[in-house]
Amino acid sequence: MSTEDQLSSSYHILTPLENAFYTNINNQEQPQMMNRIMSIINDRLDDAQQYKDAFNRNPMQPILFDILREIKQKNGLNMRQISNEDDSYKQELARLDTMLLAERIVDRYPNEVSTNNSMEIEHPEYEEKLNRIRHFYHTELARFDKNSNDFCTHVLTLLHEQSQIRPITPEEISHMISMVRKKLCLIQIQLKQNTCEAVMNLRTRFLDARRKRRNFDKTTQKILNEYFYSHLSNPYPSEQVKEELARKCGVTISQVNNWFGNKRGRYKKNMLKNE
DNA sequence: TCGTATGATTGAGA
DNA sequence: TCTCAATCATACGA
Known part of the structure:
Protein backbone atom coordinates (compact mmCIF):
# COMPACT_ATOMS: atom_id res chain seq x y z
CA MET A 1 0.00 0.00 0.00
CA GLY A 76 4.40 4.52 17.12
CA LEU A 77 7.51 3.47 18.85
CA ASN A 78 7.57 0.80 21.46
CA MET A 79 8.66 3.00 24.32
CA ARG A 80 7.77 0.45 26.95
CA GLN A 81 10.30 -2.03 25.60
CA ILE A 82 12.99 0.64 25.57
CA SER A 83 12.04 1.62 29.09
CA ASN A 84 12.39 -2.01 30.27
CA GLU A 85 15.77 -2.33 28.61
CA ASP A 86 16.84 0.93 30.23
CA ASP A 87 15.87 -0.50 33.62
CA SER A 88 17.96 -3.63 33.12
CA TYR A 89 20.96 -1.55 32.04
CA LYS A 90 20.52 0.69 35.07
CA GLN A 91 20.41 -2.36 37.34
CA GLU A 92 23.57 -3.77 35.76
CA LEU A 93 25.34 -0.41 36.10
CA ALA A 94 24.25 -0.14 39.74
CA ARG A 95 25.57 -3.65 40.42
CA LEU A 96 28.93 -2.84 38.81
CA ASP A 97 29.14 0.51 40.61
CA THR A 98 28.64 -1.29 43.94
CA MET A 99 31.47 -3.66 43.08
CA LEU A 100 33.76 -0.82 42.00
CA LEU A 101 32.96 0.96 45.25
CA ALA A 102 33.71 -2.14 47.30
CA GLU A 103 37.01 -2.64 45.47
CA ARG A 104 37.97 1.04 46.08
CA ILE A 105 38.11 1.84 42.36
CA VAL A 106 35.61 4.62 42.98
CA ASP A 107 34.84 6.64 46.11
CA ARG A 108 31.33 7.21 47.36
CA TYR A 109 32.02 10.90 47.68
CA PRO A 110 34.93 12.95 46.38
CA ASN A 111 37.80 13.07 48.90
CA GLU A 112 36.22 10.28 50.91
CA VAL A 113 38.79 8.13 52.65
CA SER A 114 38.17 4.47 51.95
CA THR A 115 37.59 2.37 55.03
CA ASN A 116 39.37 -0.91 55.42
CA ASN A 117 37.32 -4.06 55.34
CA SER A 118 38.17 -7.57 56.45
CA MET A 119 39.12 -8.68 52.94
CA GLU A 120 41.58 -5.83 52.47
CA ILE A 121 44.92 -6.91 51.00
CA GLU A 122 47.79 -4.93 52.41
CA HIS A 123 50.61 -5.36 49.97
CA PRO A 124 52.59 -2.64 48.18
CA GLU A 125 52.50 -4.43 44.85
CA TYR A 126 48.77 -5.01 45.16
CA GLU A 127 48.22 -1.32 46.00
CA GLU A 128 50.38 -0.24 43.08
CA LYS A 129 48.54 -2.43 40.59
CA LEU A 130 45.18 -1.41 42.04
CA ASN A 131 46.16 2.24 41.59
CA ARG A 132 47.04 1.57 37.97
CA ILE A 133 43.67 -0.07 37.36
CA ARG A 134 41.97 2.85 39.14
CA HIS A 135 43.87 5.39 37.05
CA PHE A 136 43.09 3.54 33.81
CA TYR A 137 39.41 3.28 34.73
CA HIS A 138 39.02 6.98 35.54
CA THR A 139 40.93 8.05 32.43
CA GLU A 140 38.81 5.84 30.21
CA LEU A 141 35.60 6.92 31.93
CA ALA A 142 36.44 10.61 31.48
CA ARG A 143 37.24 9.97 27.83
CA PHE A 144 34.02 8.01 27.44
CA ASP A 145 31.96 10.82 29.06
CA LYS A 146 33.46 13.44 26.80
CA ASN A 147 33.08 11.34 23.64
CA SER A 148 29.51 10.33 24.43
CA ASN A 149 28.47 13.93 25.17
CA ASP A 150 30.10 15.08 21.95
CA PHE A 151 28.42 12.30 20.05
CA CYS A 152 24.96 13.05 21.49
CA THR A 153 25.37 16.72 20.72
CA HIS A 154 26.37 15.79 17.20
CA VAL A 155 23.34 13.52 16.79
CA LEU A 156 21.04 16.25 18.11
CA THR A 157 22.51 18.76 15.69
CA LEU A 158 22.12 16.28 12.88
CA LEU A 159 18.49 15.57 13.80
CA HIS A 160 17.80 19.27 14.05
CA GLU A 161 19.20 19.76 10.55
CA GLN A 162 17.27 16.74 9.30
CA SER A 163 14.06 18.12 10.75
CA GLN A 164 14.31 20.93 8.20
CA ILE A 165 13.94 18.49 5.34
CA ARG A 166 11.87 15.66 6.83
CA PRO A 167 9.25 15.42 9.56
CA ILE A 168 10.77 14.34 12.88
CA THR A 169 8.65 14.31 16.03
CA PRO A 170 10.10 15.31 19.40
CA GLU A 171 9.36 11.74 20.56
CA GLU A 172 11.34 10.42 17.64
CA ILE A 173 14.29 12.62 18.56
CA SER A 174 14.02 11.52 22.16
CA HIS A 175 13.77 7.89 20.99
CA MET A 176 16.87 8.19 18.83
CA ILE A 177 18.82 9.85 21.61
CA SER A 178 17.75 7.14 24.03
CA MET A 179 18.86 4.50 21.49
CA VAL A 180 22.23 6.22 21.22
CA ARG A 181 22.49 6.47 25.02
CA LYS A 182 21.60 2.79 25.27
CA LYS A 183 24.46 1.85 22.94
CA LEU A 184 26.78 4.11 24.91
CA CYS A 185 25.53 2.52 28.11
CA LEU A 186 26.63 -0.88 26.81
CA ILE A 187 30.14 0.50 26.28
CA GLN A 188 30.10 1.87 29.82
CA ILE A 189 28.96 -1.52 31.17
CA GLN A 190 31.77 -3.19 29.24
CA LEU A 191 34.35 -0.80 30.70
CA LYS A 192 33.09 -1.39 34.23
CA GLN A 193 32.91 -5.15 33.73
CA ASN A 194 36.48 -5.26 32.45
CA THR A 195 37.65 -3.17 35.41
CA CYS A 196 35.89 -5.44 37.91
CA GLU A 197 37.37 -8.46 36.20
CA ALA A 198 40.87 -6.98 36.38
CA VAL A 199 40.47 -6.27 40.11
CA MET A 200 39.11 -9.77 40.73
CA ASN A 201 42.06 -11.32 38.91
CA LEU A 202 44.47 -9.19 40.89
CA ARG A 203 42.73 -10.03 44.16
CA THR A 204 42.71 -13.76 43.38
CA ARG A 205 46.42 -13.65 42.61
CA PHE A 206 47.25 -11.98 45.92
CA LEU A 207 44.83 -14.04 47.97
CA ASP A 208 46.41 -17.16 46.47
CA ALA A 209 49.80 -15.84 47.48
CA ARG A 210 48.50 -15.41 51.01
CA ARG A 211 47.40 -19.01 51.07
CA LYS A 212 51.03 -19.89 51.59
CA ARG A 213 51.05 -21.65 54.89
CA ARG A 214 51.95 -19.84 58.08
CA ASN A 215 52.30 -21.68 61.36
CA PHE A 216 49.87 -20.59 64.06
CA ASP A 217 51.39 -18.45 66.79
CA LYS A 218 52.27 -19.91 70.18
CA THR A 219 49.11 -18.65 71.86
CA THR A 220 46.88 -20.25 69.22
CA GLN A 221 48.75 -23.54 69.45
CA LYS A 222 48.48 -23.42 73.26
CA ILE A 223 44.71 -22.79 73.22
CA LEU A 224 44.03 -25.52 70.66
CA ASN A 225 46.34 -28.05 72.34
CA GLU A 226 44.80 -27.33 75.75
CA TYR A 227 41.35 -28.12 74.43
CA PHE A 228 42.57 -31.19 72.54
CA TYR A 229 44.42 -32.80 75.46
CA SER A 230 41.71 -31.95 77.99
CA HIS A 231 39.17 -33.69 75.74
CA LEU A 232 41.31 -36.61 74.61
CA SER A 233 38.46 -39.07 75.14
CA ASN A 234 36.34 -37.14 72.67
CA PRO A 235 38.41 -34.54 70.77
CA TYR A 236 35.49 -33.41 68.63
CA PRO A 237 34.50 -29.86 69.56
CA SER A 238 30.90 -28.80 68.90
CA GLU A 239 30.15 -26.04 66.41
CA GLN A 240 29.73 -23.63 69.30
CA VAL A 241 33.11 -24.58 70.77
CA LYS A 242 34.74 -24.33 67.35
CA GLU A 243 33.36 -20.81 67.00
CA GLU A 244 34.64 -19.91 70.45
CA LEU A 245 38.10 -21.35 69.75
CA ALA A 246 38.24 -19.61 66.36
CA ARG A 247 37.32 -16.31 68.02
CA LYS A 248 39.89 -16.75 70.80
CA CYS A 249 42.66 -17.72 68.38
CA GLY A 250 41.81 -15.20 65.67
CA VAL A 251 41.52 -17.89 63.00
CA THR A 252 38.63 -19.16 60.89
CA ILE A 253 36.35 -22.05 61.84
CA SER A 254 37.68 -23.84 58.80
CA GLN A 255 41.21 -23.53 60.20
CA VAL A 256 40.01 -24.91 63.52
CA ASN A 257 38.48 -27.85 61.65
CA ASN A 258 41.72 -28.45 59.78
CA TRP A 259 43.72 -28.23 62.96
CA PHE A 260 41.58 -30.77 64.81
CA GLY A 261 41.47 -33.06 61.77
CA ASN A 262 45.24 -33.01 61.49
CA LYS A 263 45.75 -33.29 65.23
CA ARG A 264 43.49 -36.32 65.66
CA GLY A 265 45.10 -38.12 62.73
CA ARG A 266 48.65 -37.38 63.79
CA TYR A 267 48.01 -38.12 67.45
CA LYS A 268 46.53 -41.48 66.51
CA LYS A 269 49.43 -42.22 64.19
CA ASN A 270 51.96 -41.40 66.90
CA MET A 271 50.17 -43.58 69.43
CA LEU A 272 50.18 -46.52 67.02
CA LYS A 273 53.87 -45.96 66.27
CA ASN A 274 54.76 -45.93 69.96
CA GLU A 275 52.93 -49.14 70.71
C1' DT B 1 70.66 -28.29 53.74
C1' DC B 2 67.82 -31.69 55.38
C1' DG B 3 64.48 -33.88 58.28
C1' DT B 4 60.48 -32.93 60.71
C1' DA B 5 56.40 -30.28 61.90
C1' DT B 6 52.36 -28.30 60.36
C1' DG B 7 48.45 -25.99 57.80
C1' DA B 8 45.76 -26.84 53.71
C1' DT B 9 43.64 -29.67 50.13
C1' DT B 10 41.42 -33.61 48.14
C1' DG B 11 38.78 -37.78 47.65
C1' DA B 12 36.35 -41.52 49.81
C1' DG B 13 33.08 -43.17 52.99
C1' DA B 14 29.50 -42.97 56.50
C1' DT C 1 28.00 -32.56 55.92
C1' DC C 2 31.51 -34.28 58.70
C1' DT C 3 35.52 -37.06 59.35
C1' DC C 4 39.53 -39.51 58.03
C1' DA C 5 43.61 -40.66 55.45
C1' DA C 6 46.80 -39.41 52.15
C1' DT C 7 49.23 -35.96 50.21
C1' DC C 8 51.16 -31.44 49.12
C1' DA C 9 53.67 -27.36 50.13
C1' DT C 10 55.86 -24.63 53.18
C1' DA C 11 57.87 -23.31 57.79
C1' DC C 12 61.10 -24.23 61.09
C1' DG C 13 64.97 -25.84 63.75
C1' DA C 14 69.29 -28.33 64.12
Whole structure:
Protein backbone atom coordinates (compact mmCIF):
# COMPACT_ATOMS: atom_id res chain seq x y z
CA MET A 1 0.00 0.00 0.00
CA SER A 2 1.38 3.40 -0.96
CA THR A 3 1.67 6.27 1.48
CA GLU A 4 -1.08 8.04 -0.40
CA ASP A 5 -3.34 4.99 -0.05
CA GLN A 6 -2.56 4.82 3.64
CA LEU A 7 -3.49 8.44 4.03
CA SER A 8 -6.72 7.87 2.13
CA SER A 9 -7.70 4.72 4.01
CA SER A 10 -7.34 6.46 7.33
CA TYR A 11 -9.39 9.45 6.23
CA HIS A 12 -12.35 8.49 8.42
CA ILE A 13 -10.31 9.18 11.57
CA LEU A 14 -8.61 12.32 10.44
CA THR A 15 -7.73 14.97 12.95
CA PRO A 16 -8.82 18.56 12.30
CA LEU A 17 -5.29 19.29 11.17
CA GLU A 18 -5.37 16.45 8.63
CA ASN A 19 -8.80 17.55 7.45
CA ALA A 20 -7.45 21.02 6.83
CA PHE A 21 -4.56 19.53 4.89
CA TYR A 22 -6.76 17.38 2.68
CA THR A 23 -9.16 20.21 2.12
CA ASN A 24 -6.27 22.30 0.95
CA ILE A 25 -4.80 19.49 -1.14
CA ASN A 26 -8.08 18.85 -2.86
CA ASN A 27 -9.23 22.40 -3.33
CA GLN A 28 -6.37 24.78 -3.57
CA GLU A 29 -3.14 25.65 -5.28
CA GLN A 30 -1.04 22.47 -4.58
CA PRO A 31 -2.97 19.54 -6.03
CA GLN A 32 0.17 17.87 -7.34
CA MET A 33 2.25 18.17 -4.20
CA MET A 34 1.72 14.58 -3.04
CA ASN A 35 2.43 13.25 -6.52
CA ARG A 36 5.57 15.32 -6.60
CA ILE A 37 6.63 13.88 -3.23
CA MET A 38 5.97 10.35 -4.45
CA SER A 39 7.94 10.77 -7.64
CA ILE A 40 10.87 12.61 -6.09
CA ILE A 41 12.65 9.29 -5.58
CA ASN A 42 13.18 9.05 -9.33
CA ASP A 43 14.74 12.49 -9.67
CA ARG A 44 18.38 13.15 -10.35
CA LEU A 45 20.37 14.52 -7.43
CA ASP A 46 21.00 17.80 -9.23
CA ASP A 47 17.28 18.37 -9.53
CA ALA A 48 16.59 17.23 -6.01
CA GLN A 49 18.04 20.34 -4.37
CA GLN A 50 15.82 22.52 -6.50
CA TYR A 51 12.75 20.51 -5.57
CA LYS A 52 13.76 20.56 -1.94
CA ASP A 53 14.12 24.33 -1.94
CA ALA A 54 10.80 24.70 -3.70
CA PHE A 55 9.21 22.29 -1.23
CA ASN A 56 10.59 24.18 1.74
CA ARG A 57 9.19 27.41 0.38
CA ASN A 58 5.80 25.87 -0.13
CA PRO A 59 3.29 27.24 2.44
CA MET A 60 1.81 23.75 2.88
CA GLN A 61 5.12 22.22 3.96
CA PRO A 62 4.66 22.82 7.72
CA ILE A 63 1.17 21.32 7.62
CA LEU A 64 2.39 18.26 5.73
CA PHE A 65 5.20 17.81 8.25
CA ASP A 66 2.75 18.09 11.14
CA ILE A 67 0.53 15.40 9.66
CA LEU A 68 3.38 13.07 8.88
CA ARG A 69 4.64 13.53 12.41
CA GLU A 70 1.21 12.62 13.76
CA ILE A 71 1.06 9.52 11.56
CA LYS A 72 4.50 8.49 12.75
CA GLN A 73 3.38 8.95 16.33
CA LYS A 74 0.29 6.80 15.73
CA ASN A 75 2.32 4.04 14.10
CA GLY A 76 4.40 4.52 17.12
CA LEU A 77 7.51 3.47 18.85
CA ASN A 78 7.57 0.80 21.46
CA MET A 79 8.66 3.00 24.32
CA ARG A 80 7.77 0.45 26.95
CA GLN A 81 10.30 -2.03 25.60
CA ILE A 82 12.99 0.64 25.57
CA SER A 83 12.04 1.62 29.09
CA ASN A 84 12.39 -2.01 30.27
CA GLU A 85 15.77 -2.33 28.61
CA ASP A 86 16.84 0.93 30.23
CA ASP A 87 15.87 -0.50 33.62
CA SER A 88 17.96 -3.63 33.12
CA TYR A 89 20.96 -1.55 32.04
CA LYS A 90 20.52 0.69 35.07
CA GLN A 91 20.41 -2.36 37.34
CA GLU A 92 23.57 -3.77 35.76
CA LEU A 93 25.34 -0.41 36.10
CA ALA A 94 24.25 -0.14 39.74
CA ARG A 95 25.57 -3.65 40.42
CA LEU A 96 28.93 -2.84 38.81
CA ASP A 97 29.14 0.51 40.61
CA THR A 98 28.64 -1.29 43.94
CA MET A 99 31.47 -3.66 43.08
CA LEU A 100 33.76 -0.82 42.00
CA LEU A 101 32.96 0.96 45.25
CA ALA A 102 33.71 -2.14 47.30
CA GLU A 103 37.01 -2.64 45.47
CA ARG A 104 37.97 1.04 46.08
CA ILE A 105 38.11 1.84 42.36
CA VAL A 106 35.61 4.62 42.98
CA ASP A 107 34.84 6.64 46.11
CA ARG A 108 31.33 7.21 47.36
CA TYR A 109 32.02 10.90 47.68
CA PRO A 110 34.93 12.95 46.38
CA ASN A 111 37.80 13.07 48.90
CA GLU A 112 36.22 10.28 50.91
CA VAL A 113 38.79 8.13 52.65
CA SER A 114 38.17 4.47 51.95
CA THR A 115 37.59 2.37 55.03
CA ASN A 116 39.37 -0.91 55.42
CA ASN A 117 37.32 -4.06 55.34
CA SER A 118 38.17 -7.57 56.45
CA MET A 119 39.12 -8.68 52.94
CA GLU A 120 41.58 -5.83 52.47
CA ILE A 121 44.92 -6.91 51.00
CA GLU A 122 47.79 -4.93 52.41
CA HIS A 123 50.61 -5.36 49.97
CA PRO A 124 52.59 -2.64 48.18
CA GLU A 125 52.50 -4.43 44.85
CA TYR A 126 48.77 -5.01 45.16
CA GLU A 127 48.22 -1.32 46.00
CA GLU A 128 50.38 -0.24 43.08
CA LYS A 129 48.54 -2.43 40.59
CA LEU A 130 45.18 -1.41 42.04
CA ASN A 131 46.16 2.24 41.59
CA ARG A 132 47.04 1.57 37.97
CA ILE A 133 43.67 -0.07 37.36
CA ARG A 134 41.97 2.85 39.14
CA HIS A 135 43.87 5.39 37.05
CA PHE A 136 43.09 3.54 33.81
CA TYR A 137 39.41 3.28 34.73
CA HIS A 138 39.02 6.98 35.54
CA THR A 139 40.93 8.05 32.43
CA GLU A 140 38.81 5.84 30.21
CA LEU A 141 35.60 6.92 31.93
CA ALA A 142 36.44 10.61 31.48
CA ARG A 143 37.24 9.97 27.83
CA PHE A 144 34.02 8.01 27.44
CA ASP A 145 31.96 10.82 29.06
CA LYS A 146 33.46 13.44 26.80
CA ASN A 147 33.08 11.34 23.64
CA SER A 148 29.51 10.33 24.43
CA ASN A 149 28.47 13.93 25.17
CA ASP A 150 30.10 15.08 21.95
CA PHE A 151 28.42 12.30 20.05
CA CYS A 152 24.96 13.05 21.49
CA THR A 153 25.37 16.72 20.72
CA HIS A 154 26.37 15.79 17.20
CA VAL A 155 23.34 13.52 16.79
CA LEU A 156 21.04 16.25 18.11
CA THR A 157 22.51 18.76 15.69
CA LEU A 158 22.12 16.28 12.88
CA LEU A 159 18.49 15.57 13.80
CA HIS A 160 17.80 19.27 14.05
CA GLU A 161 19.20 19.76 10.55
CA GLN A 162 17.27 16.74 9.30
CA SER A 163 14.06 18.12 10.75
CA GLN A 164 14.31 20.93 8.20
CA ILE A 165 13.94 18.49 5.34
CA ARG A 166 11.87 15.66 6.83
CA PRO A 167 9.25 15.42 9.56
CA ILE A 168 10.77 14.34 12.88
CA THR A 169 8.65 14.31 16.03
CA PRO A 170 10.10 15.31 19.40
CA GLU A 171 9.36 11.74 20.56
CA GLU A 172 11.34 10.42 17.64
CA ILE A 173 14.29 12.62 18.56
CA SER A 174 14.02 11.52 22.16
CA HIS A 175 13.77 7.89 20.99
CA MET A 176 16.87 8.19 18.83
CA ILE A 177 18.82 9.85 21.61
CA SER A 178 17.75 7.14 24.03
CA MET A 179 18.86 4.50 21.49
CA VAL A 180 22.23 6.22 21.22
CA ARG A 181 22.49 6.47 25.02
CA LYS A 182 21.60 2.79 25.27
CA LYS A 183 24.46 1.85 22.94
CA LEU A 184 26.78 4.11 24.91
CA CYS A 185 25.53 2.52 28.11
CA LEU A 186 26.63 -0.88 26.81
CA ILE A 187 30.14 0.50 26.28
CA GLN A 188 30.10 1.87 29.82
CA ILE A 189 28.96 -1.52 31.17
CA GLN A 190 31.77 -3.19 29.24
CA LEU A 191 34.35 -0.80 30.70
CA LYS A 192 33.09 -1.39 34.23
CA GLN A 193 32.91 -5.15 33.73
CA ASN A 194 36.48 -5.26 32.45
CA THR A 195 37.65 -3.17 35.41
CA CYS A 196 35.89 -5.44 37.91
CA GLU A 197 37.37 -8.46 36.20
CA ALA A 198 40.87 -6.98 36.38
CA VAL A 199 40.47 -6.27 40.11
CA MET A 200 39.11 -9.77 40.73
CA ASN A 201 42.06 -11.32 38.91
CA LEU A 202 44.47 -9.19 40.89
CA ARG A 203 42.73 -10.03 44.16
CA THR A 204 42.71 -13.76 43.38
CA ARG A 205 46.42 -13.65 42.61
CA PHE A 206 47.25 -11.98 45.92
CA LEU A 207 44.83 -14.04 47.97
CA ASP A 208 46.41 -17.16 46.47
CA ALA A 209 49.80 -15.84 47.48
CA ARG A 210 48.50 -15.41 51.01
CA ARG A 211 47.40 -19.01 51.07
CA LYS A 212 51.03 -19.89 51.59
CA ARG A 213 51.05 -21.65 54.89
CA ARG A 214 51.95 -19.84 58.08
CA ASN A 215 52.30 -21.68 61.36
CA PHE A 216 49.87 -20.59 64.06
CA ASP A 217 51.39 -18.45 66.79
CA LYS A 218 52.27 -19.91 70.18
CA THR A 219 49.11 -18.65 71.86
CA THR A 220 46.88 -20.25 69.22
CA GLN A 221 48.75 -23.54 69.45
CA LYS A 222 48.48 -23.42 73.26
CA ILE A 223 44.71 -22.79 73.22
CA LEU A 224 44.03 -25.52 70.66
CA ASN A 225 46.34 -28.05 72.34
CA GLU A 226 44.80 -27.33 75.75
CA TYR A 227 41.35 -28.12 74.43
CA PHE A 228 42.57 -31.19 72.54
CA TYR A 229 44.42 -32.80 75.46
CA SER A 230 41.71 -31.95 77.99
CA HIS A 231 39.17 -33.69 75.74
CA LEU A 232 41.31 -36.61 74.61
CA SER A 233 38.46 -39.07 75.14
CA ASN A 234 36.34 -37.14 72.67
CA PRO A 235 38.41 -34.54 70.77
CA TYR A 236 35.49 -33.41 68.63
CA PRO A 237 34.50 -29.86 69.56
CA SER A 238 30.90 -28.80 68.90
CA GLU A 239 30.15 -26.04 66.41
CA GLN A 240 29.73 -23.63 69.30
CA VAL A 241 33.11 -24.58 70.77
CA LYS A 242 34.74 -24.33 67.35
CA GLU A 243 33.36 -20.81 67.00
CA GLU A 244 34.64 -19.91 70.45
CA LEU A 245 38.10 -21.35 69.75
CA ALA A 246 38.24 -19.61 66.36
CA ARG A 247 37.32 -16.31 68.02
CA LYS A 248 39.89 -16.75 70.80
CA CYS A 249 42.66 -17.72 68.38
CA GLY A 250 41.81 -15.20 65.67
CA VAL A 251 41.52 -17.89 63.00
CA THR A 252 38.63 -19.16 60.89
CA ILE A 253 36.35 -22.05 61.84
CA SER A 254 37.68 -23.84 58.80
CA GLN A 255 41.21 -23.53 60.20
CA VAL A 256 40.01 -24.91 63.52
CA ASN A 257 38.48 -27.85 61.65
CA ASN A 258 41.72 -28.45 59.78
CA TRP A 259 43.72 -28.23 62.96
CA PHE A 260 41.58 -30.77 64.81
CA GLY A 261 41.47 -33.06 61.77
CA ASN A 262 45.24 -33.01 61.49
CA LYS A 263 45.75 -33.29 65.23
CA ARG A 264 43.49 -36.32 65.66
CA GLY A 265 45.10 -38.12 62.73
CA ARG A 266 48.65 -37.38 63.79
CA TYR A 267 48.01 -38.12 67.45
CA LYS A 268 46.53 -41.48 66.51
CA LYS A 269 49.43 -42.22 64.19
CA ASN A 270 51.96 -41.40 66.90
CA MET A 271 50.17 -43.58 69.43
CA LEU A 272 50.18 -46.52 67.02
CA LYS A 273 53.87 -45.96 66.27
CA ASN A 274 54.76 -45.93 69.96
CA GLU A 275 52.93 -49.14 70.71
C1' DT B 1 70.66 -28.29 53.74
C1' DC B 2 67.82 -31.69 55.38
C1' DG B 3 64.48 -33.88 58.28
C1' DT B 4 60.48 -32.93 60.71
C1' DA B 5 56.40 -30.28 61.90
C1' DT B 6 52.36 -28.30 60.36
C1' DG B 7 48.45 -25.99 57.80
C1' DA B 8 45.76 -26.84 53.71
C1' DT B 9 43.64 -29.67 50.13
C1' DT B 10 41.42 -33.61 48.14
C1' DG B 11 38.78 -37.78 47.65
C1' DA B 12 36.35 -41.52 49.81
C1' DG B 13 33.08 -43.17 52.99
C1' DA B 14 29.50 -42.97 56.50
C1' DT C 1 28.00 -32.56 55.92
C1' DC C 2 31.51 -34.28 58.70
C1' DT C 3 35.52 -37.06 59.35
C1' DC C 4 39.53 -39.51 58.03
C1' DA C 5 43.61 -40.66 55.45
C1' DA C 6 46.80 -39.41 52.15
C1' DT C 7 49.23 -35.96 50.21
C1' DC C 8 51.16 -31.44 49.12
C1' DA C 9 53.67 -27.36 50.13
C1' DT C 10 55.86 -24.63 53.18
C1' DA C 11 57.87 -23.31 57.79
C1' DC C 12 61.10 -24.23 61.09
C1' DG C 13 64.97 -25.84 63.75
C1' DA C 14 69.29 -28.33 64.12
